[in-house]
Amino acid sequence: MKVMNKMMQKIYISLLALVVIFTCANAEARVRINLTDPNSDPLPTALVPFDGETGDEQNVGLQIRNIIASNLQNSGLFNVVDTKAHLQSRNSLRTSGILLNEWRLINVEAVMTGHIEIITDGNQQRKAKVEFRLYDPYGSSDKPIIAKSYTADINFWRHIGHRISDDVYTALTGESGYFTTRIVHIAEEKKGDKKLKKLCVMDQDGGNYQCLTDGNHLVLTPRFNPSMQKIVYMSYANGFPRLYLLDLPTGKQEIVGDFEGLNSSPRFSPDGKTLVMTLTKGHAGNPEIYSMDLETKKLKRLTFNRGIDTSPSFSPDGKKIVFNSNRGGKPALYIMDADGNRVKRLTFGAGLYYAPVWSPRGDNIAFVKSYKGRFSIGVIDPDGSEIRQLTESFLDESPTWAPNGRVIIFARQMGDQTKLYTIDITGYNERQLITPMDASDPAWSPLLK
Amino acid sequence: MRRGLLISFFLHIFVAFFVFINVPESFFPKNEVKAISIKLVAAKNVKKTVAKETPKAVRTQQSAAPKAPPKPKEKPKPKPKEKPKAPTIVKEIPKKAPQPAKKKIEVAEKEPKKVEPKKEDIAPDSRPAKLDKTPDKKNVIQDANKDATPVEDPDDFLKALSFIEDLKAEESAMFEGEKTEETTINVAEQAELAVLKKHIERNWYKTPGTKFSNAVLLRLKINRDGTLASLEVIESSGSASLDSSLVRAARKSVPLPIPSDKYDLFKEIDLYWNG
Numbered sequence: 001m002k003v004m005n006k007m008m009q010k011i012y013i014s015l016l017a018l019v020v021i022f023t024c025a026n027a028e029a030r031v032r033i034n035l036t037d038p039n040s041d042p043l044p045t046a047l048v049p050f051d052g053e054t055g056d057e058q059n060v061g062l063q064i065r066n067i068i069a070s071n072l073q074n075s076g077l078f079n080v081v082d083t084k085a086h087l088q089s090r091n092s093l094r095t096s097g098i099l100l101n102e103w104r105l106i107n108v109e110a111v112m113t114g115h116i117e118i119i120t121d122g123n124q125q126r127k128a129k130v131e132f133r134l135y136d137p138y139g140s141s142d143k144p145i146i147a148k149s150y151t152a153d154i155n156f157w158r159h160i161g162h163r164i165s166d167d168v169y170t171a172l173t174g175e176s177g178y179f180t181t182r183i184v185h186i187a188e189e190k191k192g193d194k195k196l197k198k199l200c201v202m203d204q205d206g207g208n209y210q211c212l213t214d215g216n217h218l219v220l221t222p223r224f225n226p227s228m229q230k231i232v233y234m235s236y237a238n239g240f241p242r243l244y245l246l247d248l249p250t251g252k253q254e255i256v257g258d259f260e261g262l263n264s265s266p267r268f269s270p271d272g273k274t275l276v277m278t279l280t281k282g283h284a285g286n287p288e289i290y291s292m293d294l295e296t297k298k299l300k301r302l303t304f305n306r307g308i309d310t311s312p313s314f315s316p317d318g319k320k321i322v323f324n325s326n327r328g329g330k331p332a333l334y335i336m337d338a339d340g341n342r343v344k345r346l347t348f349g350a351g352l353y354y355a356p357v358w359s360p361r362g363d364n365i366a367f368v369k370s371y372k373g374r375f376s377i378g379v380i381d382p383d384g385s386e387i388r389q390l391t392e393s394f395l396d397e398s399p400t401w402a403p404n405g406r407v408i409i410f411a412r413q414m415g416d417q418t419k420l421y422t423i424d425i426t427g428y429n430e431r432q433l434i435t436p437m438d439a440s441d442p443a444w445s446p447l448l449k
Numbered sequence: 450m451r452r453g454l455l456i457s458f459f460l461h462i463f464v465a466f467f468v469f470i471n472v473p474e475s476f477f478p479k480n481e482v483k484a485i486s487i488k489l490v491a492a493k494n495v496k497k498t499v500a501k502e503t504p505k506a507v508r509t510q511q512s513a514a515p516k517a518p519p520k521p522k523e524k525p526k527p528k529p530k531e532k533p534k535a536p537t538i539v540k541e542i543p544k545k546a547p548q549p550a551k552k553k554i555e556v557a558e559k560e561p562k563k564v565e566p567k568k569e570d571i572a573p574d575s576r577p578a579k580l581d582k583t584p585d586k587k588n589v590i591q592d593a594n595k596d597a598t599p600v601e602d603p604d605d606f607l608k609a610l611s612f613i614e615d616l617k618a619e620e621s622a623m624f625e626g627e628k629t630e631e632t633t634i635n636v637a638e639q640a641e642l643a644v645l646k647k648h649i650e651r652n653w654y655k656t657p658g659t660k661f662s663n664a665v666l667l668r669l670k671i672n673r674d675g676t677l678a679s680l681e682v683i684e685s686s687g688s689a690s691l692d693s694s695l696v697r698a699a700r701k702s703v704p705l706p707i708p709s710d711k712y713d714l715f716k717e718i719d720l721y722w723n724g
Contacts, residue, residue: 030668030717033646038655038698038722109654109697136693138700173656174690 042079043172045072046108049083050116050130051090060128060157061116067161068112071179071205072168074422075407076429081108103137110145110172111135114164118154126154132164134171146171158207166447178402179204182445183409184222184231185420188438189215199233199246204402204444206434212246221265224445226272232256234264243277245294257292257299261285265311269318269338276302276312276321289323291338302340313358313365314338315382322346322356322365322382333367335382346384355398358382360446361405364425368397377410379425390427398440403447409433411440641708641715648706649720653698656691663687667695667720673712675704686724695720 047069050061072078088102093113103111114132121127131149139145148167150160159180166177187200196215199222202208212231213219222233231246243256243263256266261280264287268275275294278287289303289312303309307327314321322335333346333353347353351371358365364379369389376392377399395413402409409422418440420433433439666684669677680699685692699720707715 030719031642031715032719032721033642033649035646035650035653035695035720035722037650038653039651041654043654104701109694136697138697172690174688 042077043110044081044108045078045168045172046081046086046103046106046111047072047083048086048090048093048111048113050114050132051094052116052118054118057116057118060118060154061114061130064116064130064157064161064164065114067158067205068165068168071162071165074205074431075169076424077169077173081106098133098135098142100135100137100139100142103135108137110168111137112164112168119151127151128154128157128160130160130164132167134168158203162203162205175406176404176447178404178407178444178447180448181403182208182224182228182448183420183433183442184224184445185411185435185439185442186219186222187211187435188418188440190438199231200437200439201231202435209436212251221441221443223267223443225268226270226446228445228448230272232266232268232275234266243275257297262287267313269314270316271318276314278310278312289321289340300340302336303343304340311355313356315358316360316362320358320382322358324354324356333365333380346380346382347387357399357401359401359405360403363405366399366401366408368399377408377423379408388427390423390425391421391430396421398442400442400444402444409442409444411442413440638711638714641706641711644706645715645718649698649702652701654694655722656688656694664724665692665695665720665722667692667699669699669705669718669720671705671707671712671716671718673709675707677703677705683719686722695722 047065049058049065052058052061069080073080085106087105088099092099092102098111098113100111112132112134114130116131117129119127119129129149129151131147133144133147135142135144146167148164150163152160162179165179169175169177169179181204182201183204184199184201187198189196189198197218197220198211198215199213199219200209200211202210213235217235217237219236220234222231224231229248231248233244233246234241235244236242237244238255241262241264242258243266244253245256246253256275256277257263259279259281262278262285264278266275266277269291273294274291276289276291279290280287286306287308287310288301288305289309291300291302292298293300302312302321303323303325305325305327307325308331309323309325309327311324312321313323319338320335321338322333324331325334326332327334328345331352331354332348333356334343335346336343346356346365347367351369354368354370356365356367359379363381365382366377366379369376369378374392374394375396376389377396378387378389380387390408391410391412393412393414397411397413399408399410401407405425407422407424409420411418412421418438420435420439420442421430422433423430663686664684665682665686668681668683670679672678677699680696682692682696705715705718
């Protein structure tokens, strides 16, 4: 009997389990659709010109709106619809606020509206107060996703536009923006037979162009420090290749260290306190990588190899350095710890690899690859697992990252011209960045705070 | 001594066996590991075409019902099943037979709109005649035998068809990754699901470039008119903008293209993005 009881118990339990399983299964009886192929077109977005009381205000409002429109459009991720397609008029917006169904009709996924006011304060300084709201036409309520306002000197209207662009970009993509940034580069001016190389800075979109040196000396490889207050670059100002530090607010220049031989390829650490560079001092012209504490001016040698070691670049956490070396027989990329230990080769295979730059996001390293006489910009995972080629031309060089690690700017030589180009890390949206002169050696600044 | 010899003899044989049979096997397959990831990409494309073609297959089989013989491959399967069961099934035939037949007609009407008129013509000619005869087993069998030897019984033929259909539905459901209870989804519904999927995907402007995005699961409860009764993010990607882009897509896709007579099947839908 006991055995029978146990048997019955077992049967009962297993039956119970079966019932449970079936009820669970029934509860799951819904259709599941695995989405695999989302729409990859740019996001349709409507930007309404900032509204103002006076004609002057409306004019500035339209210009700021156009800055935002070109920023978003150029990023390749947005399709800013023409204002002529907007159904809700300025008057309707004024009287009844935003009517989301009017915007749903033109199929936009986001709408920005805003208001501008020009105030003259006590010191006769004209200030623009710009407020904007970003709406989701398919949202559950009429409330904006974000609403912010900026007040600044009216001369900085472009800057306000970049700020709002960053806000909109972040709200819709989830990534930080890169529009409030500057790009330093070497501009090449042709004066008769002479070619003058100047150190110049501009906004990320080519605006606010300004040159910092007069072009009497050859300058190369400028780099921003993380606070954007300093630029380090290489110059032949005293006849030898030396590194200089330029303090932007004061315009003061100082030599980083007058070391014998070649001083080149400087780059700041992410905290801005150390500088890595290539020096040939004291070892028979063989380039080795050094790091230097900018406060104490103490120098530390990081590489000890008979091959050429150059182009160091820090990882965003400051713990590793990627660099270029021909110790394996030909130029390839290597990664080492920030103190020079644990060197590991990153690139293998055909072609020569140069000029590595670690992405500010940390997930990629950009480089220049030369293969069969053609040059290309590529990206590789820091663990070497995935390598992708983004561009190819007769000569592509000097890649540098936007602060959000999403866009790369590089110099491309075509014929006797060198111009700057940007490309998305997906490999799409390659376009030229218009500069007044030929430009090379770009370096993207961090995001302005 | 002998023992030692024997033991060493068997040991040798054992080692030889191990070396010749097991070791090479464990060495060779290592090279093949990499093939998997490459095949997956191609497979996706293939699946889509398979799913699209299935409705065609159904059509030809139905319209060609009288001509059925040209498909000998599928018959061997139903045949062996029929013979042993034949005596027992006979009684059930009148009840069961009409059901599969109706189902198939429904399927035909919904999927290919272009071919509808043709089918209406054919159906009354072929189907009712046979269906009416089903009660008289002998006649049916005889008729079938006269028409074409391989097909013995129209009911069995239909069964064979439904069997294939189920298989295909299962297969394509597996391939497309649209998972449901057992085989509740047939080819027609598979096509409707594909339409629904396309419809939502077209409206989904996924936040581009988020390389390491996590999976998102959005659960929709749907009204009879295709509007949304409720919408819930069951599994968040961790990125608010990615989640809300999918929510936007769902809201934008209203009214959802759902066949009104299959509301029960589509009243709850999970939208899943695998990161």
